[in-house]
Amino acid sequence: MSPKTLYDKIWDAHLVHEAEDGTSLLYIDRHLVHEVTSPQAFEGLRMAGRKVRKPENTIAVPDHNVPTTPDRLEGIKNEESRIQVEALDKNARDFGIHYYPVNDIRQGIVHIVGPEQGWTLPGMTVVCGDSHTATHGAFGALAHGIGTSEVEHVLATQTLIQTKSKNMKVEITGQLRPGVTAKDITLSVIGRTGTAGGTGYVIEYCGEAIRGLSMEGRMTVCNMAIEGGARAGLIAPDEKTFEYIKGRPHAPKGAQWEAAMAWWQTLYSDDDAHWDKVVTLKGEDIAPVVTWGTSPEDVLPITDVVPAPEDFTGGKVDAARRALEYMGLKPGQKLSDIEIDTVFIGSCTNGRIEDLRAAAAIVKGKKIKDGLRAMVVPGSGLVRAQAEEEGLADIFKEAGFEWRLAGCSMCLAMNPDQLSPGERCAATSNRNFEGRQGRGGRTHLMSPAMAAAAAVTGRLTDVREMM
Amino acid sequence: MEKFKTLTGVAAPMPLINVDTDMIIPKQFLKTIKRSGLGKNLFDEMRYDDDGNERPDFVLNKPQYRDAEILVAGENFGCGSSREHAPWAIKDFGIRCVIAPSFADIFFNNCFKNGILPIALPQDKVDILMKDAEKGSNARMVVDLENQTVTTSDGETIAFEVDQFKKHCLLEGLDDIGLTLEKASAIDTFEASAATSRPWV
Numbered sequence: 249m250s251p252k253t254l255y256d257k258i259w260d261a262h263l264v265h266e267a268e269d270g271t272s273l274l275y276i277d278r279h280l281v282h283e284v285t286s287p288q289a290f291e292g293l294r295m296a297g298r299k300v301r302k303p304e305n306t307i308a309v310p311d312h313n314v315p316t317t318p319d320r321l322e323g324i325k326n327e328e329s330r331i332q333v334e335a336l337d338k339n340a341r342d343f344g345i346h347y348y349p350v351n352d353i354r355q356g357i358v359h360i361v362g363p364e365q366g367w368t369l370p371g372m373t374v375v376c377g378d379s380h381t382a383t384h385g386a387f388g389a390l391a392h393g394i395g396t397s398e399v400e401h402v403l404a405t406q407t408l409i410q411t412k413s414k415n416m417k418v419e420i421t422g423q424l425r426p427g428v429t430a431k432d433i434t435l436s437v438i439g440r441t442g443t444a445g446g447t448g449y450v451i452e453y454c455g456e457a458i459r460g461l462s463m464e465g466r467m468t469v470c471n472m473a474i475e476g477g478a479r480a481g482l483i484a485p486d487e488k489t490f491e492y493i494k495g496r497p498h499a500p501k502g503a504q505w506e507a508a509m510a511w512w513q514t515l516y517s518d519d520d521a522h523w524d525k526v527v528t529l530k531g532e533d534i535a536p537v538v539t540w541g542t543s544p545e546d547v548l549p550i551t552d553v554v555p556a557p558e559d560f561t562g563g564k565v566d567a568a569r570r571a572l573e574y575m576g577l578k579p580g581q582k583l584s585d586i587e588i589d590t591v592f593i594g595s596c597t598n599g600r601i602e603d604l605r606a607a608a609a610i611v612k613g614k615k616i617k618d619g620l621r622a623m624v625v626p627g628s629g630l631v632r633a634q635a636e637e638e639g640l641a642d643i644f645k646e647a648g649f650e651w652r653l654a655g656c657s658m659c660l661a662m663n664p665d666q667l668s669p670g671e672r673c674a675a676t677s678n679r680n681f682e683g684r685q686g687r688g689g690r691t692h693l694m695s696p697a698m699a700a701a702a703a704v705t706g707r708l709t710d711v712r713e714m715m
Numbered sequence: 716m717e718k719f720k721t722l723t724g725v726a727a728p729m730p731l732i733n734v735d736t737d738m739i740i741p742k743q744f745l746k747t748i749k750r751s752g753l754g755k756n757l758f759d760e761m762r763y764d765d766d767g768n769e770r771p772d773f774v775l776n777k778p779q780y781r782d783a784e785i786l787v788a789g790e791n792f793g794c795g796s797s798r799e800h801a802p803w804a805i806k807d808f809g810i811r812c813v814i815a816p817s818f819a820d821i822f823f824n825n826c827f828k829n830g831i832l833p834i835a836l837p838q839d840k841v842d843i844l845m846k847d848a849e850k851g852s853n854a855r856m857v858v859d860l861e862n863q864t865v866t867t868s869d870g871e872t873i874a875f876e877v878d879q880f881k882k883h884c885l886l887e888g889l890d891d892i893g894l895t896l897e898k899a900s901a902i903d904t905f906e907a908s909a910a911t912s913r914p915w916v
């Protein structure tokens with residue numbers, strides 16, 4: 249048998265049909281659904297008189313639109329948001345799919361809930377009408393975002409029409425230095441390859457530094473594969489993966505567990521598998537980074553200065569000029585001199601327990617800078633409960649952070665958590681696009697520890713100075 | 716789905732790279748539970764000022780491009796989120812074809828599901844089309860999907876590649892759920908065998 253990559257193996261195990269033109273029908277094991285990209289798909293099913301083919305493998309949770317203040321349990325005030333969440337309530341009921349409503353402690357960001365509940369397992373195909381579905385690749389699952397038409401397609405057929413991507417290996421060798429996290433890895437990779445560098449590829453992350461990461465850290469890395477343009481990001485499962493999954497509500501048990509393990513242990517890229525592209529970074533070379541512009545590729549070590557448009561070539565010269573104007577920054581300015589107004593810790597990139605621990609470790613016993621607005625939005629109700637049990641919530645509250653309920657919140661600002669024009673935010677989310685966190689808002693992406701450090705000093709800060 | 720065969724229309728030049736889906740349709744418009752009506756908010760934050768007035772210098776606000784049916788843009792068009800609201804807004808505005816050096820994966824797929832043809836061409840070819848688009852409303856391009864060509868207003872013809880299955884679906888206006896359901900027995904067979912090989916799923 250010819251050597252295969254992990255992607256090849258998962259692909260082959262899910263191939264329902266392959267046409268002569270290379271178009272394939274791929275079977276989908278798990279379909280995650282949220283309120284924003286699904287109403288039109290369910291409507292389409294109704295109009296065509298179709299059912300959900302596998303309701304038992306379809307999981308829905310509202311997250312994008314939900315307020316994160318405690319009063320949300322009395323009802324969502326914004327009418328359009330409320331209608332969208334109510335539509336999901338009704339669709340989940342009518343079509344008989346698994347559902348975690350707003351008042352369920354298991355509710356949270358769809359990409360945090362899936363793994364937490366044991367829905368996401370190695371070797372699976374996982375889709376969701378959301379680009380950050382790549383997150384689930386941390387388990388060695390082939391996971392990617394789809395549009396609403398494809399959501400409808402998967403609901404109706406449990407398959408997706410696909411053409412195979414190319415294989416890209418991203419290897420992070422050696423060890424990370426103190427203060428450097430999974431977020432710094434994933435941003436640094438995008439800084440190297442660009443936001444289109446992964447277009448047409450599925451990335452497999454490997455190497456000692458990746459192996460050294462926890463499951464939470466691996467999810468952070470895979471989460472941003474899409475920001476590098478890739479269809480999906482993957483990490484081969486290992487003992488840490490199995491350990492994380494074991495005992496989760498929807499993980500296999502008993503004999504099923506043994507059978508699953510036998511297959512999961514074959515899920516790795518063969519030694520002599522073919523790679524269409526290979527990118528290697530040394531773990532030691534990665535620094536704590538921040539973004540300065542309006543694309544995730546606009547990333548630099550915190551010790552650096554704001555670049556000039558002339559530092560770039562091609563279309564990037566104009567893009568950088570536009571970004572600097574939007575961000576209100578001058579070339580040559582030290583990144584660590586940039587003052588911020590707001591700190592947002594949360595999102596499917598960095599809203600897990602480990603992220604909150606890392607941030608709490610920095611702010612413990614300190615106060616946030618006077619006048620700053622800072623919030624922590626746990627990724628799920630269960631993360632929130634655990635953080636309260638571990639005393640992290642108290643650390644945040646004593647430091648001056650708002651302690652919110654679970655949801656996407658200011659990651660995309662569809663709920664009331666938004667930036668105002670010109671407001672500058674240190675954020676642990678994944679996109680710094682113009683207007684992403686609110687019209688005219690200015691976003692700097694970074695790790696939870698870096699965001700916590702910025703909250704204390706009121707400016708972008710090298711977390712290593714506070715360790 | 717609406718068929719796409721040939722299109723003759725005005726092309727709007729938008730020489731910006733990394734045009735993301737938040738630019739195409741900002742999140743406040745994703746709260747709809749419908750597919751229609753998004754055209755007026757296409758490129759909302761670039762098109763209107765804070766008071767909701769049109770910015771006269773934005774390309775689609777210029778008289779010569781208000782009825783554009785083709786958009787010529789920079790690399791990595793449509794990057795960012797999976798929101799199909801982006802192609803819905805483009806289509807609702809009246810644009811049926813986007814030409815750029817490269818596209819983000821999900822956006823690219825979403826276009827085909829909505830009767831929009833995304834065409835990826837090498838930068839030098841896009842440059843030729845961008846120049847042509849800059850001539851304004853007198854310069855109409857012709858996009859011919861059957862023959863896979865774009866013809867400029869001066870008659871210069873540029874060939875493009877397209878996935879044959881996607882081409883077929885666009886030309887015929889086919890709904891791919893219907894096509895897939897024709898393979899229902901293959902799906903049944905797959906599920907039966909997966910039930911023994913991966914029973915935990």
Ligand code: SF4
Binds near residue numbers: 678
């Ligand atoms: S947290 Fe942000 S990136 Fe993640 S699913 Fe929600 S909106 Fe999307």
